[in-house]
Amino acid sequence: MERIGYVILYVGDLGRSVEFYRDVVGLAYKFTDAGYAEFDAGGVRFALYERRRAEWLTGGGVMPGAGGEVVVMVDDVDAYAERLEADGVRVLSGPADRPWGHRTVHVADPDGFVVEFAQEIPRNRQRR
Structure with a gap:
């Protein structure tokens, strides 16, 4: 059975985005490691990843806030x-x-x- 395991957004400023999702949205912050930050989102892992590091994962650059x-x-x-x-x-x-x-x-x-x-x-x- 397929299920969503993670939702990851590529962000420009990891610290600023962690503050937004922790302090504004109210998600429980779990940890940050190597340009990746994760939150407790009640069953699905919600995470942020530094956009500048994403190219090695995706094979190319990623657009900010592209939908x-x-x-x-x-x-x-x-x-x-x-x-x-x-x-x-x-x-x-x-x-x-x-x-x-x-x-x-x-x-x-x-x-x-x-x-x-x-x-x-x-x-x-x-x-x-």
Whole structure:
């Protein structure tokens, strides 16, 4: 059976990104080693890797913030939005109710990856 084992983002400044995902997002920081930092994300390993070191893995350079989104489930998205704004984090959108059953707020991490904080709410739209 296939399963996702890791989600790794290639970042420009590892220290700054560790601070963002630890202090802003609220993930439990585990360790940093050789340009790699890992967090406890509740079942899937979430990690950051220095973009400048990624070429030896990928065979070429990687683009910063080239698409993608990290979704973090929270109990109270409005409280999260207030905390983000109080911490000086620029909110891209929200909080807003989405028809698929989430109330969301979006921010960008230091490399431009979109981070969505989502709270489950009743769905307004049924799946087809």
